[in-house]
Amino acid sequence: MKTEKILEVKNLKQYFKLNRNTIIKAVDDISFDIYQGEIFGLVGESGSGKSTTGRSIINIYQPTGGEIYYRGKLISDPKTYRANKKFINRNMQIIFQDSTSSLNSRMTINEIIEEPLLIQKIYKNKEERRKKVHELLDIVGMDKIYQNHYPFECSGGQRQRVGIARALSLDPEFIIADEPIASLDVSIQAQIVNLFKKLQHKNGLTCLFISHDLAMVRYVCDRVAVMYHGKIVELAETKELYRNPVHPYTKALFSSILVPDPDGAKERTRIKYDLHIDIHSKETSHLTDYTEVSAGHFVYCC
């Protein structure tokens, strides 16, 4: 399946200056590639820098350091980004985690989903656009009557689905999905996840899937990177990672997955990850200490 690299992230750094003395290293020197047609998972606890990574890729933040190539174009460079803005926006879309603040509360659902189509001038008349909007609402499992509603009239799950419909409206080839299913119910989650899988197989969709739901990630993603404190601590193919986690943090994370099995749940023991043997305390000077434990399975400083 591994064909062409669609996205290359090289030594990405994203620091935020809190005040004169404190710098938050939200993303600290990470590198990974995403290949055409794969769903790449990014997992970790909140504050580990997963969302920041996604936001840096789509140029919401200007990276502090490092390079991001999209289809060979250096999009982390403001000049190249501006020159290719239309191409990038046409092909790369993001689904935001917080659906409340990412939808304009003064626009109806129809206007929100229609807006990218208007800007990119894909459809000539209103009728075609309306048809597309209906199709998109149907894909995400929402009734047509919602098109004239405003975001505040919808529930959290519905708003999230509007965000997904908007991201899909331009049939992008690459989607950054920042916790797309976190606020949805189990049965709707399954619908959305199936939708991603279908789009991947049918349209060759490539996706950066950011999530903390490890069971879902195992199911959706082809490869997974585990982030902790701004670093990728482990990266491997999904099957390999879940079968053979190496980094202690990955092990701790996996041990806190809840299984829908009451007898099994009582027997499981949770592994605690000790912050004091935290990766930062070891050495942060150079990032050359990735070990490849088996083909394509990388562990950081373990």
Added chain:
Amino acid sequence: MSNNLLEVKHLMVSFTTEEGEVQAVRDVSFSLKRGEILAILGESGCGKTVLCKSILRILPENGSIKSGDIILNENNLLKLSPNSMNKVRGKEISMIFQDPMTLLNPTIPIGKQIMEAVMIHQKISKSAAKKKSIELMELVGIDDAEKRHAQYPHHFSGGMRQRSVIAIALACNPKVLIADEPTTALDVTIQAQILDLIQELQERTGISIIFITHDLGVAAKIAQRIAIMYAGKIVEIGTAQDIFYDPLHPYTWGLMSSLPKMDSDEELLDCISGMPPNLLHLPQGDAFANRNKYALKIDYLAEPPMFKISETHSAATWLLHQDAPKIQPPVRF
């Protein structure tokens, strides 16, 4: 003294809206035994939060309890005056809400907020209340309680805030604790810690807990009994083992099969097609019928009653009627 601490009988709750009457809870009956954790599981909008708010009688103004009884220790809560109801809230029954951020006052130190809860129902001095609040903070696993007593909510992480909220809820040694999705806003690792804490507190204090969740994994971990709600009704109730190893209702089957399995490689998840019904205009018959792969003709005509299968396990589906065709559930466990 009966074994049931809290009993809800034929509860009906509805909301008056501009478009008409929304029946949020329709004829719900269940009981909570002493010292057990009962999970109420359901999708958003199925009425689980409304159910719990009606137990405390804290419904919004347009909501009203149409009929039914809520009996706590042989007292009918629905017959109490507003003043005596105030004495029940916090002291007999207390509640933890979903979002610890909005529940805590950002301008008051955490310790003071816990003290407030202690002093409202008990006549004790300030210094005694402070001592008690520090004890509570230690009980819920906040380290360095004495120092953190004076800190504000923004000094606390999400998990620590949820712990403080639990401390407030436990301030007056209530008999029943209602936990409304207390771990939804938290990370997996923190979620596991909070669930462990709730279990440990339950064992130590013997409190009875109603635990609202939409997460099957959480329910499996924490609950002894589980009630599944759909469109304002309890469709299946039983012990955790009943529900997970021998589910009877097609909706429960749907929920189970829409979870990704940790050890299989199927391509697509089974999901429940369609959407929950609009509670404004409920369809005739079983509310789940139009999403049900196994719907019988009668499902579109009449609502199924509760069929009791064993001492602990009942479900409301016509499939359990003696004349119904036998169907092999699709769940593989």
